[in-house]
Amino acid sequence: MTYEIRGIVKKARQVEALGYEMTWENIGDPIQKSNHVPDWMKEIIADLLKQDKTYGYADSKGVLETRKFLADLTNQRGGTMITAEDILFFNGLGDAIAKLYQFLIPTARIIGPSPAYSTHSSAEAAHANSAPITYKLDPDNQWLPDMEDLYLKVRYNPSIVGILIINPDNPTGMVYPKEVLEAFVRIAEEFNLLLITDEIYQNITYNGITAVPLSEVIGGRPAISLKGISKEFPWPGARCGWMEFYNRESSNEFSKLCQTLENAKMIEVCSTILPQLAIPKIMKHPAYFSYREEANAQIGRRSDWMREILGDIPGIKFNPTQGAFYNTIVFDEDVLKEDQFLPIADDRLKTLLDTWLQDKNMPLDKRFVYNLLAAEQICVVPISSFCSDLRGFRVTLLEENEEIFKGTFRRLGRAIETYLRAEVEQSEIERLKYKV
Ligand SMILES: Cc1ncc(COP(=O)(O)O)c(C=O)c1O
Numbered sequence: 001m002t003y004e005i006r007g008i009v010k011k012a013r014q015v016e017a018l019g020y021e022m023t024w025e026n027i028g029d030p031i032q033k034s035n036h037v038p039d040w041m042k043e044i045i046a047d048l049l050k051q052d053k054t055y056g057y058a059d060s061k062g063v064l065e066t067r068k069f070l071a072d073l074t075n076q077r078g079g080t081m082i083t084a085e086d087i088l089f090f091n092g093l094g095d096a097i098a099k100l101y102q103f104l105i106p107t108a109r110i111i112g113p114s115p116a117y118s119t120h121s122s123a124e125a126a127h128a129n130s131a132p133i134t135y136k137l138d139p140d141n142q143w144l145p146d147m148e149d150l151y152l153k154v155r156y157n158p159s160i161v162g163i164l165i166i167n168p169d170n171p172t173g174m175v176y177p178k179e180v181l182e183a184f185v186r187i188a189e190e191f192n193l194l195l196i197t198d199e200i201y202q203n204i205t206y207n208g209i210t211a212v213p214l215s216e217v218i219g220g221r222p223a224i225s226l227k228g229i230s231k232e233f234p235w236p237g238a239r240c241g242w243m244e245f246y247n248r249e250s251s252n253e254f255s256k257l258c259q260t261l262e263n264a265k266m267i268e269v270c271s272t273i274l275p276q277l278a279i280p281k282i283m284k285h286p287a288y289f290s291y292r293e294e295a296n297a298q299i300g301r302r303s304d305w306m307r308e309i310l311g312d313i314p315g316i317k318f319n320p321t322q323g324a325f326y327n328t329i330v331f332d333e334d335v336l337k338e339d340q341f342l343p344i345a346d347d348r349l350k351t352l353l354d355t356w357l358q359d360k361n362m363p364l365d366k367r368f369v370y371n372l373l374a375a376e377q378i379c380v381v382p383i384s385s386f387c388s389d390l391r392g393f394r395v396t397l398l399e400e401n402e403e404i405f406k407g408t409f410r411r412l413g414r415a416i417e418t419y420l421r422a423e424v425e426q427s428e429i430e431r432l433k434y435k436v
Contacts, residue, residue: 004118004385011356011370012379018348023378023408025395028170028325030234033398038291041233044281048274058273060266062089062242069280070227074244079216080223086245088262089271093200093228093241094119100196100224100243101127103260104161110196111153112164113137113145115171115328115386120164120198122387132387133160139317139330139390143174147183154191161253162194163187168201168211171386171394172328173303173321175205178212188221194254195223200241201324203232203292206300209322215246222247222254229275231324232292233282238275299325302397302405309409315420321397328383330392331420336364340419342375349374365391368419376411 005027012022024032031037048054061067067084075081090096101110101123110124114134121132135150137143154160165184167176176184188195197214205211214225228241248258265271282288306327307320317330344350353374357367363384372378372393383392395412399405 004381007385008369008373008379008381011373012377014352015349015373015377018346018352020349020377023376023404025378025380025408028231028396028398029236030231030325030398031236033396034400035234035295035398036400037233037235038287040285040287041282044285045274045278048277048281054274054277056273058089058270058276060270061085061262062087062271063273063276066276066279067242069283070242070244073283074213074215074225077213077216079213080218080220080246082215082244082246086248086258087242088245088258088265089240089242089276090265091241091271092236092239093198093226093230095239095271096226096228096241096243097198098123099261099264100226103257103264107159108161109133109157109159110162110164110194111135111150111157111160112387113166113169115383115388115390116164117166117170117198118386120166124164133157134387135163137169137172137174139172139319139328139392142319143169143172143328144180145176147180147187150184151187154187154193160191160193162196164196164198165214166198167214168205168323170201170324171326171381171383172319173324173326173397174319175209175211175323178217181212181214181217185217185219185221194257195221196226197223198226200226200228200231202227204296204299204325205323206296207303207320207322211323215244218246220247220250222250229279235275238278239272240275240279298400299397302399303327305402305406306395306397306409309406310413310416313413313416316392316416325397326394327397328386328392328394329416330383330390331365331368335420336368336391338364338367340368340371342371342415342419344375363391365393369393371419372412372415376415378408378412378415380412 008026016022067087070087071082071084097119111133112120125132136146138146202211223246225244230236245258248255303321311318315332315335321327356370365382365384369382380393380395383390
């Protein structure tokens, strides 16, 4: 198991140790990118810290009032109905994901998207002790899922008991249209499958797009929705996420799985209480909606800028993002070669890069990412590490400062063009060498 989103940091630190400033584009942590947590939110949390109850255990499933509040939010959408008893809190959605796959029977497989947020694909693969089973997201069709690929895989693999959907998607930034979600439900119906949907970015969409929650289209089928506050508040350090069980009595196996997950949480006692207490207070606050709207509009603007800067570069596939705060840029087939490089003036950086590139079996997108790290000090994540055969990389749309954002992606665009040129002329190398 690897988690390149953090793995790449070790390499980046080596560059920093040589005195260079790094542009971090590897992780979806809004706080790291200087996003401001509004003062009214901090006041709510500060007030909670003054109350003794904040220091106790919560119910094993989570704070009852908060679960009631969240169940109401889902019910207001008018789809499938839940109660507080259908919600189970975890220490971050990462914890929920790990538990979910851990407690499936080992022969039961969940098919997930490719590329995929690797916490899902790695946990699923670890549970089955086998490579992940995936359906394709298509960069030639705005990253929408290849439903035929999914259908055939499900049809011919009886060990598949469920389908994972990440909506809005990490790492592509795609948002599933309602018809596509309905098509997933039809496949689940035909093959009697569980649907799992990671909706942690549900309220992070922009430029006229909204994400339809699975609860609206699931009907009576069993499903689990995964939600959290790491991105939305944003409060990743709270380590707080939850599962919503839809139609848990619709199948015996599903009902048992829900019960097993609840029992596992009971053995642990409970999840962190402070963020659970804060959730209804923050989400009910009169400023919350407009705060999220403005934050989303800003990401939408960055999505437009990114398209203006990178959209027409030959040799790559670029799809503007519609949700979450990532973009995955894929190289056209066959444009990446072993001998491509970015010019580097500093011999210390060159030596460092040479040591990184010694592995001859390294995926070609990782070679590009390492070159970019050494030559431009921009830290992105290769898409080959997101459970994908495609070659490309993921960037974020989190940088708040317009000048830095545009500057970073202009540098990135130039680096792509330089790298893809089969032979970089010597004069070009010299020019780049002495650029300020
Ligand atoms: C799709 C998706 N699910 C889950 C998580 C994990 O969230 P948490 O911080 O709640 O563990 C992330 C974090 O990046 C994510 O992108």
